[in-house]
Amino acid sequence: MKGLRALVVGLVLVCTAVMSPAAAATAVTPAAAVAPRWAALPVPPAAAPPVTVSDLAARGPDEAWATGYEYTDDGMRPLLYRWDGAEWSRDTSFPGAGEPGRLGKVQFVGEEVWIFHDRAGEGEILRRSAEGWNVVPLPRTLWTYQDFTAVPGGAWVVGEDETGLKVLHHDGSGWTAQSTPDGVGYLMGITARTATDVWAWADTATGPAVLRWDGTAWRDAKVPLPPDSGVDAILPEPSGRVTIGGSRYEDGAARAYLMTRNGRAWRTTHPALGDTHIKDLVRGPDGALWLPVVSDRAFQAKYARVDGPRTTFSYGPKRTNAIEVAPRALARAGSSLMSFGTAEVYGSKPNLMSERLGGRS
Numbered sequence: 001m002k003g004l005r006a007l008v009v010g011l012v013l014v015c016t017a018v019m020s021p022a023a024a025a026t027a028v029t030p031a032a033a034v035a036p037r038w039a040a041l042p043v044p045p046a047a048a049p050p051v052t053v054s055d056l057a058a059r060g061p062d063e064a065w066a067t068g069y070e071y072t073d074d075g076m077r078p079l080l081y082r083w084d085g086a087e088w089s090r091d092t093s094f095p096g097a098g099e100p101g102r103l104g105k106v107q108f109v110g111e112e113v114w115i116f117h118d119r120a121g122e123g124e125i126l127r128r129s130a131e132g133w134n135v136v137p138l139p140r141t142l143w144t145y146q147d148f149t150a151v152p153g154g155a156w157v158v159g160e161d162e163t164g165l166k167v168l169h170h171d172g173s174g175w176t177a178q179s180t181p182d183g184v185g186y187l188m189g190i191t192a193r194t195a196t197d198v199w200a201w202a203d204t205a206t207g208p209a210v211l212r213w214d215g216t217a218w219r220d221a222k223v224p225l226p227p228d229s230g231v232d233a234i235l236p237e238p239s240g241r242v243t244i245g246g247s248r249y250e251d252g253a254a255r256a257y258l259m260t261r262n263g264r265a266w267r268t269t270h271p272a273l274g275d276t277h278i279k280d281l282v283r284g285p286d287g288a289l290w291l292p293v294v295s296d297r298a299f300q301a302k303y304a305r306v307d308g309p310r311t312t313f314s315y316g317p318k319r320t321n322a323i324e325v326a327p328r329a330l331a332r333a334g335s336s337l338m339s340f341g342t343a344e345v346y347g348s349k350p351n352l353m354s355e356r357l358g359g360r361s
Contacts, residue, residue: 038301038316041338041354043088046070046079049349053328053341057106061085061334061359065113067103078103078117081352083338088354094126094133107150114155116148123157125150125170139175142166146187153195158187167218171195180211180218187211193236201231201244210234210244224266226257232278235289243289245278258289258306271311273304282330284337285358292327292339301325301339301355316355321346325353335359 048070058064062085069076078101080091092098096119103126104116113128117135123145125136142159149156155170156178165186167178180187183205192198196215201208208230212221225231229248236242244259256273259266276293284290288307295302301316316339319325327341336359343353 036358038303038314038355038357040317040319041088041356043081043352043354044090045351048072048077049351051079051342051350051352053352054103055105056329056331056338056340057108058083058331058333058338059108061336064331064333064338065106065115066329066340066354067106067115069102075100076102080115094128095135104145105148109150109155110152114150116145116157118145123159125155136170138168140166140168147189149190149192149198151192151195154192154198156190156192156198158190158200160186178213178218181220184209184211188231189234191234191236193238197236199234199236199242201234223259225259226268229257233281235281235283237283243281245281245291247277269309271304271306273311280329282332282337285332285335290330290337292330292341295325298323299325301327301341303327303330303339303357314357319343319345319353324350326350327353327355333359
C-alpha cells in the first residue's frame with residue numbers, strides 16, 4: 001500500500017509540473033478579482049449648450065436624478081434628467097420646465113424627490129411623489145439662493161436679501177426664519193444627516209467656520225479648521241461620521257485637505273490630489289471616499305479614491321476629440337458609482353456627460 005500511495009503522489013506532482021502556463025492561468029483566474037472600469041453612459045444633449053450641472057443624487061441602481069441649466073437667448077433654462085436603470089432621459093414634466101430659471105440640489109425625502117428651483121428669481125421646492133409634481137413656494141424672495149438641503153422632517157434654504165443672511169426652515173407644515181450665531185455673514189453651503197443634525201459652512205468675522213443645527217439652535221461646531229483654509233464640502237453619514245473637504249493656502253498655492261470626525265476627535269489629512277478644487281465627496285460602495293479631480297488628460301475624466309492614507313486615481317473612458325471632460329457630481333448608485341458633468345469636444349460647446357464605475361453593463 002505504501003508503494004501504491006507513493007506512485008499516486010508522484011503522478012500528481014508530475015502532472016502539476018508539466019501543466020501548460022495557459023492552463024495554469026486558467027485555473028487561477030476564477031479566484032482573481034477583475035477591477036471594474038468607468039464606462040460612458042449616453043446622455044441626450046441639451047437643446048442649448050453650454051450647460052452647467054448642479055447636482056446628482058441616486059436612490060439605487062434604478063433611480064437617479066441630475067439637475068442643472070442650459071443657456072438660451074432668453075437666459076437660463078432648467079435641466080432635469082432621470083436615470084431609470086437603463087438610460088438617461090430628459091424630464092420636462094415639472095412646473096416651470098419651459099420658463100427661465102435653474103435647478104439646484106436634488107434630495108430624496110422618504111419616497112419623494114425634492115429639488116430646489118430658482119424660477120425666474122422666485123425660489124421654490126419641487127416635490128415629486130407617485131402622484132406627480134407639486135410645488136412648495138418659499139415665504140420670501142431672496143437676492144441669492146446659495147444652497148438647499150432636505151431630509152425627512154426638515155428642509156433648509158440659505159441665501160441673502162437686502163437685509164443680509166437668511167436661513168429658511170421648513171418643518172413639514174410651514175416656513176420659519178432661523179438665526180445664526182453673531183458674526184456669521186454668509187453661508188456657502190448646507191447639508192443634513194437628520195432633521196436635528198444639520199451642518200453648514202460659513203464666512204464669519206474671524207474667518208471660515210462650521211455651524212451645526214441640533215434641533216434647537218445653530219451653534220459654532222468648533223471645528224479646528226487648518227489655518228488659511230476654506231470649506232468646500234461636508235459629508236455627514238448615517239454612522240455619525242463626518243468628513244469635511246476644502247483647501248488651504250501655502251506659499252500662494254492651494255492644497256486640499258480632508259477632516260474626518262469619528263466620535264468627538266477630528267483628524268486632518270492632506271491627500272495628494274494635485275491642483276484640484278473639491279466639488280463633491282461621496283462614500284463609495286467599497287468604503288473609500290471618492291471625488292472628481294482636475295484631469296491631466298483632456299480627453300478623459302479623472303477620479304480620486306481616498307482610503308485612509310492611500311490615494312489612487314482612475315480615468316473615465318477616452319472621448320474622441322474632447323478638449324475637457326469635467327464630471328461635476330458623484331453619487332453612489334447601489335453597488336456602483338455614477339458621475340454627471342460636462343464634456344467639451346473640439347469645435348462645440350460643453351454638453352452633458354455621465355459615467356459609471358461598476359454595476360450592470
